[in-house]
Amino acid sequence: MPTCRFWRLNRHPEGNTGFDRFLSLEEETLSPLAAGEVRVAVEYLSMDAGTRMWMTPRTDGYQPPLPLGAKMVGLVLGRVIESNDPAFAPGALVRGFGQWADIATLVPALSGLEVVDDSIADPLQHFGALGMNAWTAYVGVQEVAAVKPGEWLAVSAAAGATGSLACQVGRNLGAKVVGIAGGAEKCRYLLDDLGVDMAIDYRAEDVSARLAQVPGGLNAFFDNVGGPVLDAVLRNMAHYGRVAICGMVAGYDSDVALPGPASFDQVLMRRLRIEGFFIPDFLERGAQFLPQLRAWMDAGKLTMRFDETQGLENVLVAYERMLTGKNIGKVVVKL
Ligand SMILES: NC(=O)c1ccc[n+]([C@@H]2O[C@H](COP(=O)([O-])OP(=O)(O)OC[C@H]3O[C@@H](n4cnc5c(N)ncnc54)[C@H](OP(=O)(O)O)[C@@H]3O)[C@@H](O)[C@H]2O)c1
Secondary structure (H helix, E strand, C coil): CCEEEEEEECCCCCCCCCHHHCEEEEEEECCCCCCCCEEEEEEEEECCCCHHHHCCCCCCCCCCCCCCCCECEEEEEEEEEEECCCCCCCCCEEEEEEECECEEEECHHHHCCEECCCCCCCHHHHHCCCCHHHHHHHHHHHHHCCCCCCCEEEEECCCEHHHHHHHHHHHHCCCEEEEEECCHHHHHHHHHCCCCCEEEECCCCCHHHHHCCCCCCEEEEEECCCHHHHHHHHCCEEEEEEEEECCCHHHCCCCCCCCCCCCCCHHHHCCCEEEECCHHHHHHHHHHHHHHHHHHHHCCCCCCCEEEEECHHHHHHHHHHHHCCCCCEEEEEEC
16 A cells, blocks of 8 residues: 655644644555545645634634644645545545545545536636635625625735635725735735725734724725734724634634723724624535625636645644744735
């Protein structure tokens, strides 16, 4: 049998740097494929901030912690090389939750495995304008935040994968968009490339003071971050505003929950609606989102900048880049 390299979680990480203290690259001989399993030669790995939470011992997250000693998991894009499921023929281009490995072994029903459109000129768009981050942006902005034309939408971690798409979905739906991100280069990207109406560098500027300039206040907020950014936004929402809680990346490196916002009373004072959402709950609705995402992509109205690292052995470099905010757009690893 062939061998396969994979990343193993040995200890719960501390912080967002030096991951090689906690994970190691291992090699094993592949065992024969079990009934119902599918084997995929991984071409790209998606680096997703939410996976950082799975590495903690927290049992109150949206999914159980990854056991120590387990293979690290994440979204993979690649081709089927062996299959015990007739829906996934060898050669098919597929995406699903697999392992950080050269070859991922998946059970389709447990991993959200799906065959993706092989005719797309740039297959990486299955991690971009047509990927899970795009579905997240679409559901969060359109359904949860229920953004209407002419309204003001704020997006945090706005220059990252999910945030940059949320900004564009908001803009495409006719909203005025405020992007909040770390650093001047990201703010330039938001203004010049994504066409947002206002960009705020939360590392250098007073977020609350800048948001106070939004006429009438913010009608909607797509939050990827939590913590002080959420606090600043709540104080600047319009009455009857909607807050879509997509992520809380400011707290993923901690073993305890991120504290709630000090200005939570504004939920009552301004009659706000706050709702969390989680894209795996929407997976079966993919066919509904894709035509709109595809149309925007083809029209150049939904773009993704990629931050690409080469080689399975460099996964931790890419992962750290994402969690420490070195990225603009989507962080991927090409195998
Ligand atoms: N609900 C769902 O189903 C769902 C699905 C996909 C993603 N998400 C969420 O979307 C968010 C973004 O994830 P992603 O995978 O697309 O990653 P990403 O935005 O491409 O990268 C993470 C970004 O988070 C920002 N960040 C890190 N620590 C921060 C802090 N303490 N305060 C403020 N910003 C911080 C950094 O940007 P800055 O330089 O701007 O700080 C960094 O670029 C995460 O919260 C993730 O959980 C949720």
